[in-house]
């Protein structure tokens with residue numbers, strides 16, 4: 001039997017993960033390489049092409065397998081052009097036509113989209129959104145990424161950059177954002193945002209509270225562990241983060257009336273600590289017309305955190321079959 005496989009490639013600031021995914025979402029082979037090893041994107045294309053070739057030829061099981069396309073999730077991606085554009089977290093400067101590089105090398109269709117949009121596609125193809133036509137997927141990582149699916153289609157917008165919920169302003173004159181504006185949602189509701197909140201809470205209790213701390217060692221996981229062990233400041237940091245996220249999600253419902261909102265990424269791994277305040281605030285701030293219809297759920301992504309990015313990127317190909 002011929003097994004068709006789509007390559008899913010996730011390009012992150014630290015690591016590049018890739019795998020070969022079949023129609024049912026089974027990953028047949030996966031690997032990762034450090035992003036810093038590839039200052040020239042063409043070297044990355046050659047390396048991944050070589051590894052895919054070795055797998056397809058080498059394994060007995062793969063004798064009858066065939067590569068049908070390459071899906072790539074990466075920051076600052078333009079789906080329409082297949083380019084990564086001015087990504088601040090990558091060393092590749094300017095506009096990189098990465099989809100074309102892969103197409104030229106492997107002679108199969110290659111598509112590229114933002115990593116958060118890929119996560120939404122993965123949820124729709126292989127996860128909890130299977131069969132859903134209207135949902136929103138939120139990735140709470142270093143930043144806040146989102147993918148919006150309406151009427152069964154991922155929304156790209158006229159230029160490919162739709163769905164930047166992380167850069168909607170939640171606090172007027174709030175924290176400085178990397179985009180140049182102030183008060184963006186991702187400055188609060190993300191793994192880095194909750195650290196800032198935690199520091200603010202500690203300082204409000206005692207102006208010198210940070211002096212004795214090695215602040216570089218404090219990340220969202222540390223705050224999670226503190227909250228679990230009963231630290232009130234840490235617990236309150238989660239409450240505040242969830243409260244703001246609930247506001248933002250309640251507002252986002254007004255645009256597309258989703259059936260479900262999925263949360264994934266490092267901060268979503270905090271479980272009830274983040275979900276409870278988010279759901280509370282969401283339900284309190286939802287427009288009544290949406291409350292009267294069937295309930296809108298806020299759920300954890302059903303994809304395994306480790307595999308979600310590869311599955312999402314591969315879905316760019318599977319969605320088109």
Ligand SMILES: [Zn+2]
Nearest residue numbers: 167177179184
């Ligand atoms: Zn911003």
